[in-house]
Amino acid sequence: MGFFYSGGGERTVLSQAAELMRRGYKVNVYAPVISESCFPELMKGLNIVETADLIPKSLPFRNAAGMIYSSLSSPLREIGKHDVVIAHGQPSNWIGMRLKRKYGTPYISYLHQVNRFFKQRKVDQASWGTEKNLMLLNILHKKNLVLQGLDRLSVTYADAVLTNSQWIRRQVHEYYGVDPIVCYPGVGPRFLQSSKRDESRRYVLTTNRHYPQKRIDYLLQCMKGVVAEYEDVQCVITGEFTGHTSALKKIVADNGLEEVVKFTGSLSEAQLIEKYTDAYLYTYTSPEEDFGLGPIEAGACGTPAIVWDYAGPRETVIDNVTGFRVKPYDIQGMVEKHIKLLDDPSRRDRMGKAAHEHVLKKYTWRSHCDTLEKTITGLI
Structure with missing residues (x-):
């Protein structure tokens, strides 16, 4: 998940990190790209690493490029030193699977939804053209059976799968064939x-x-x-x-x-x-x-x-x-x-x-x- 904007998924990641730190855990947050407008107040006090920081901020389609770059070149050795990884969507689940196979690091897949590039809803169709990065990522994913297979594999390979609602739990069970635990988001x-x-x-x-x-x-x-x-x-x-x-x-x-x-x-x-x-x-x-x-x-x-x-x-x-x-x-x-x-x-x-x-x-x-x-x- 990239921190492109202040959305519910981004708030969930930052709130998880803050609450786990309050409980005494050492937490690092890794994201492909980080926008300064994405919950700046919630980011204070957290150790957040931008894994695609080498990509120039002026580059067109930088958000999409950051997601692709992070899929191919994340700091696996650094992330693999953690006791457990919580992966939110893609490319996090793909990275989590690579970490587990290389270093034995367990990972939890927290799914806010079934991958919307592969299981598109009618309401999604109008949005791809509104945001240029989503449009590019949609083109790259559309009918790509290899990426679709890797997405399924990276979720089913997780040590545990959590979802944000019963509604998404049912969809995840149907699409990925796993049995998730519902872990409702909250308020501070x-x-x-x-x-x-x-x-x-x-x-x-x-x-x-x-x-x-x-x-x-x-x-x-x-x-x-x-x-x-x-x-x-x-x-x-x-x-x-x-x-x-x-x-x-x-x-x-x-x-x-x-x-x-x-x-x-x-x-x-x-x-x-x-x-x-x-x-x-x-x-x-x-x-x-x-x-x-x-x-x-x-x-x-x-x-x-x-x-x-x-x-x-x-x-x-x-x-x-x-x-x-x-x-x-x-x-x-x-x-x-x-x-x-x-x-x-x-x-x-x-x-x-x-x-x-x-x-x-x-x-x-x-x-x-x-x-x-x-x-x-x-x-x-």
């Missing part, structure tokens, strides 16, 4: 200790990468129906701007939502927590999300979530208790759930409190690392 203490909500304005929040596959346009369609009933409600969309942001802004303009929708760009950790805490509700419209940290981060801050009744969010949001699950991809149904909570602030508050308690009980990095550590100690 700062999210759980957020302050009281500022009730001076009401807004719907979403946090996601600006990629077509995340379908933020579903939320924009929803907001058009919401503001028809509640003109004062706004929509806040966080996330680093990408090549797709302009398309989202055009949808906003075409629907007359310029005074309703605000794009914040990248936020610091403190700013993000503040947005979660002050939001009236949180909406997550990504159609096939592997897990989805957004709903549990919102819940940790006492904000109920509205999600599709499908994939990862189906597991994290308790319908009618911590939020609402809506039939995929019923925009009018989603509008109605927003109106229902806007009509009843006391219900919103009850759901927010229940969401906080639910996350505290089940989705913390501490509980995540309890499962991870049990797997680690079984191998060393």
